[in-house]
Amino acid sequence: MPFVILAILAALPLTGLSSYAMHLVILVVMWSVVGMAWNLLGGYCGQVSFGHAAYFGVGAYTAGILYTKMAISPWWGVPLSIPVVALFSFFLGYIVLRLRGPFFALATLASGEVMRVTAENLVDFTGGTLGIMIQERTWVEKTWYYYIILLVATVTFVLVKKLAESKLGYYFVAIREDQDAAESMGINTTLYKTLALCISGCLTGAAGAFYMNYMGYIDPNVVFALHDISIITIMIVMVGGVATYWGPVVGAVIMVLLAEWIRSIPGLGTAHYTFFGILLIIIIIFLPNGIVGDFPKLKRLLKLQKA
Amino acid sequence: MKRLSFAVVFIFVLSIFAAPVLAANTFELVIPLPLTGKQAKFGEMMKRSYEMAAEEVNARGGIKKKKLILAFEDSGAKPETARAIVERLIDVKKQPIIVGEYTSACAKAVAAVAEERKTPYLIVASADDEITQQNYKYVFRQNQVNDHYADALVSFFRDVVKPRTIAILYESSAFGTSGAEAMAKDAAKLGVRVVMKEKYEAGSVDFRPLLSKVKAARPDVVYMVSYVMDASLLMKQIKELRVDAKLFAGGAAGFAIPEFIENAKDAAEYVVSATLWTEQLKYPGAGEYAEKYKARYGAYPSYHGASAYSAIFVVKNALERAKSWTPDAIRDSLKATNLMTAFGPIRFENREGYRNQNFMDTLAIQVQSGRFETIWPLNHASKRYIYPIPTWRQRR
Amino acid sequence: MTSAQIEVLLQTLISGILLGGLYALIGLGMTLIMGVMKIINLAHGELMMVAMYIAYWMFVLFHVDPYLSVFIAAPVMFFLGVMIQKFLINPVLRVESILPENQVILTVGIGMVLSNLATMFFTSDYRSTPVGYATDALYLSDYWKSSPIELSLSVPWSVSFVFAVIITIALWFFLSKTDTGKSIRATAQDPEAALLMGVNIKLMRVITFGLGSGLVGAAGCLLLPIYYLFPALGGQFTLIAFVITILGRLGSAMGAIIGGLVLGVFESLTATYIGMGWAPVGRFVMFIACLVFLPGGVASLLRKKRFGA
Known part of the structure; x- marks a missing residue:
């Protein structure tokens, strides 16, 4: 099954999709990477992060700074962002992983904001709010x-799947x-949580580095955005299905795609935002584990309606 | 579940009915704008101005007898979305020219796409210098670059105020940062000492700590680069703390919109600001546009609106002169533009490292008895400047 | 220290304290909701925005002073909060899901809808109430003619501060002295035990969310004369509310005001002595530090001192 899908996806550009469609497909794949990365930490390990923009942004800035400071291709950022983000998330994890539940969530949320303002203030290093083009x-x-x-997405998918099926x-x-139960069973929870955070962060960082290359422009407000990156990431996983x-x-x-489709409905104007919000509310009320997670329920609901 | 399917059906029906029926004799121009989020206000003002211009164009027979139909798409000030919109316009709609966007981040994303896909892009209100410094062949900008926003203000400083020290406060954004940098450079040229150069997070509630520092530094001029309401909060709190200086000056944006006076009221009095346009300018159509806008929407537009309004005429002019309506032909005719608009004369030049950039006179305005008056350069002035200004104590 | 430096320091402290009062008011609703339900409400700022629009229109249409609008906006927001809790959040909390945080999406959705509806109905124009006292202030030199330094105290900010203190005390009284208040606190501490004790925890949650919304509604009315209003204003205040909630202690009214004051003074000092651009970094670093090292909030330091425990 995954191979079939991969084959179809690999053949996609050959079908002569328009550049617009390709842009959307690329965004979908990029967000899947971030979503899968988040899922490893949030879905499997249960550590709900509200600050994945921090890793995304650090990845993007790794690529960007390589370009502006060392004048080498920002594509090096994709592999090189991995050690950088690993170090960064190890350090960050050391602080935030002491916390649990909503406190962890809030600490990560704050860490994303700290990174944004720091990037804005380190003008000599990051270019500040003028960004990198x-x-x-x-x-x-x-x-x-x-x-x-x-x-990147294939690697991420395989990695997450292998990890989730392993002892880890x-x-x-x-x-x-x-x-607490896990701890008392002799599982070194700190170690495994840090591991999950680092892997998740690295994968997100790689997606961030790709974003730099693909969009060609970043600034702190774009890549360290709370709503547009961190929260969108959570929504992607929650709407799709946690731990699947x-x-x-x-x-x-x-x-x-749905956001783009609703947005481009002519005549809807700015109301597209309301529609999208309502749709999210409906999905989460009826399918609390997401579309994939509650697929049997979804099928049942649809069948009931037909009958 | 019933509700869900109802919602889906509802959206479907909406999308079918809302699809516009296009006649052959029309030219459709889709404009990406931020209509939601923090920048929505400017998006809205520009949308209204585009629409007003399109009405006038159509009333006078359209573009080459084709009716101009405008449509707007909301980018929400997100670069990915702006790019998606433009990719679709170029690819699916085959629109031969792109106009619009507001934030510099979005304009950069759009400009890169336009250049790659060889489609002319007319920037209306994004001020970041970098955009036209990339040697892009297909990117045109009709508003002045950030580096030159304060030109008129600087010459006002040089000729009238003659300050020895200046404090620069700016918001933490691309616009604020480049505005502050430009002023620091100009100050160095004039031999003015910069005693303070500090940024703040846009949307802050309390500027008093920053302002007490300004008060202690006693600069001759306080120059502030702020968006919208930060400007009026700054002035309100300056009044409250009785920070006195020879002149309070703003770098366009927040200081040059009607909301500034409305909100800051008497605290706004005597404040001088750089701007690109005022309704008092003697450019053809400027006053009419402003009055019409005010009659319709209750307030005067700022330069963003005027630029958007004129952009439609620039496009019309370029399309009329173009040999054919292909991107390349339109690019060539845009390059040859020499048009007088309500926004001022528009010509796209290559100089000072910029390419396809319109360089226009900037202005200085001053709030006098609760109104913006154009005060500098003198040939555009609607009233004489008031200088020196009274201290806060004297004003009571 | 020269007199100019003393003036800067004192003025910074004054504005820090006033800012703290305002922050506390914004944080109160959040601390109550988070304390009782352990949910992260990302629509907090948007709820405040709605209340501000109510106060704004009351002023424009009926010339009701924003301070009086507190008594209109707070009940309306209470009702809105009750509705949101009853029809949207409770159904989600009830269902078993892998991650309980899925309610966050719900609040994000609610926030999106609220701010977008505001854009559609009221346009995205920036508005402010043209109240006459917006820039009124008391000056030290007016009372003490020979004062070597000049200090000022903003009138509307001081009013907001007084309101914040009154509301905090009222809330503290409600939570610790009334039956309903005690039930709410019991629900916060241990919902299952409270249930066994005969507390209707579902009702308590509904009341709590309503109360939290009403409080942030009051905060909106008090913020309006000194700030301004537009549909997308919510986000930044949601973040501030989180910080205060953690600096104080979850669910503690007194904690919120202490947290607010600490944050306000800290931010003002950062702005004066380090740079205003860094103030948000300081805010969140303090936030994380407090989460990690002071789980009971800054208030726990005071308590430890007093009881030696």
Whole structure:
């Protein structure tokens, strides 16, 4: 099944999709990466982060600073962001992982904001609010961007799946279900939580570095955004399905394509935002575990209606 | 579940009915704008101005006898969304020219796409210098760049105020930062010492700590670069703390919109600001546009609106002169633009490292008896400037 | 220290304290909701925005002073909060889900809808109530003619501060002395035990959310004369409310005012002596530090001192 989907996805650019459609597909894949990364930490390990923008932004800035300070291709940022973000998330995890539940959520939320304002203030290093702009993006055609992010997504998917099915995955779930019980069973919860955070952060950072290359422009308000990055990430996973392999992908499709579709309904004007908000409310009320997580329920509900 | 399916059906029906029926003899221009979020106010003002211009164009027979139909898409000031809109316009709608956007972040995203896809893009109100410094061939900008926003103000300083010290306060954004940098450079040229240069987070509630520091530093001029309401909060709190200076000056944006006077009231009196346009300018159509806008929406527009209004005429002019309505032909005719508009004369030049940039006179305005008056340069002035200004104590 | 430096310091402290009062007011509703229900309400700022619009229109249409609008907006917001809790949040809390945080999406959705509706109905124009006393202030030199330094005290800010103190005391009284208040606190401490003791925890949650919304509604009315209003204003105040909630202690009215004051003074000092651009960093670093090292909030320091425990 995954291979079939991968084959279809790999063949997608050959079907002559318009550049507009490719842009949306690339965004979907990119957000799936962030969503899957978040899912590892939030869905499996139960640590709900409200600050994934911090990792996304650090990744994006790694690529950007490589370009502005060392004058090398920002594509190096995609691999190089991994050690940078790993170090960063190790440090951050050391602080925030002491906390649990809503307190962890709030601490991560604050960490994203701290990173945003720090990036704004370190003008000499990050360019401050003026941001970083790449003079000329690598390709006009979107095909290569697509394959690169698809590769990242495939790696992410496989990694998350392998991890979730390994012993590590069981430790993660044990921590999510009851951290004290897990601790008393001899699981080193701090170690495994830090591990989950680092892996999750690195994958998000890689997506951030890709964003720098793809969009060609970043500033602190764009990549460290609370609503547009951190919260969108949570919504992608929650709408798609927490702790499921395909949930984040489905979530990304909904959050990007549906949002774009509703937005471009002519005549709706600014009301598209209300529609989208209401849709989110409905999804979460009826399908609290997301579309993939509550798929049986969704099928049942639809069947009931037909009968 | 019933409710869910109802909602879905409802949206479907809406989307079907809302699809516009297009006649062959029309030219549709879709404009990306921020209509939600923090920048929505400017998006709205520009939307109204575009619409007013389109009405006038159509009343006079449209563009080459084609009726101009405008549509707007909300980018919410998100670069990815702005890019999505423009990719669709170029790719699916085959629109040969792009106009619009407001924030510099979005304009950068759009400009990069326009250049790659070889479609001309006319920037209306994004001020970030970088955009036209990229040597983009297809990107045109009709508003002045941030670096030059304060030109008139600086010459006012030089000729009238002759300050020895200046304090620069600016908001933490691309606009604020580049405005402050430009002023620091100008100050160095004039031999004015910068005693303070500090930024603040836009939307702050309390500026008093910052202002007490300004008060202690006793600068001759306090120059502030702020968006919208920060400007009036700053002035209100300056009044309250009785910070006295020879002149309070603003760098366009928040200091040059009607809300500034409305909100800051007597605290706004005598404040001088840079601006790109006022309704008192003697450009053809400027006054009429402003009055019409005021009659319709209850307040005068700021330069953002005027620029949007004139952009439609620039597009009309370019389309009429273009050999064909292909992106390249339109690009060439845009490049050759030499048009007088309500916003001022528009010509796209390559100089000072900028490409396809319209350089226009900037102005200085002053609040006098609760109204904006154009005071500098003198040939555009509607009233004589008031200087020196009274201290806060004397004003009671 | 020269007299100019003393003036800067004192003025900074005054504005820090006044700002703290305002912050406390915004944080009160949040601390109550988070304390009782342990949910993260990201629509907090949007609820305040709605209350501000109510106060604004009361002023424009009926010339009701924003301070009087507290008595109109707070009950309206209470009702709105009750509705949100009853019909939207309770159904989500009831269902078993892997992560209880899915209610966050709900509050995000509510926030989106509220701010977008405000844009549609009231346009995105920036508005402010043209009250005459907006820039009124008391000056030290007016009372003490030979004062070497000049200090000022803003009238509307002081009024908001007094209101904040009164509301906090009233809330503290309600929570610790009335039956309903005690039930709410019991629900916060241990919902299951409270249930066994015969507390209708569902009702308590509804009341709490309503009360929290009413409080932030009151905060909105008091903020209006000194600030301004537009549909997207909510976000930044939601964040501030979180910080205060943690600096104080979850569910503690007195904690909120202490948290507010600490944050206000801290921010003002940062703005004066480090730079206003860094003030938000200071805010969140303090927030994280407090989360990690002082789980009971800043108020717990005071308590430890007093009881030696």
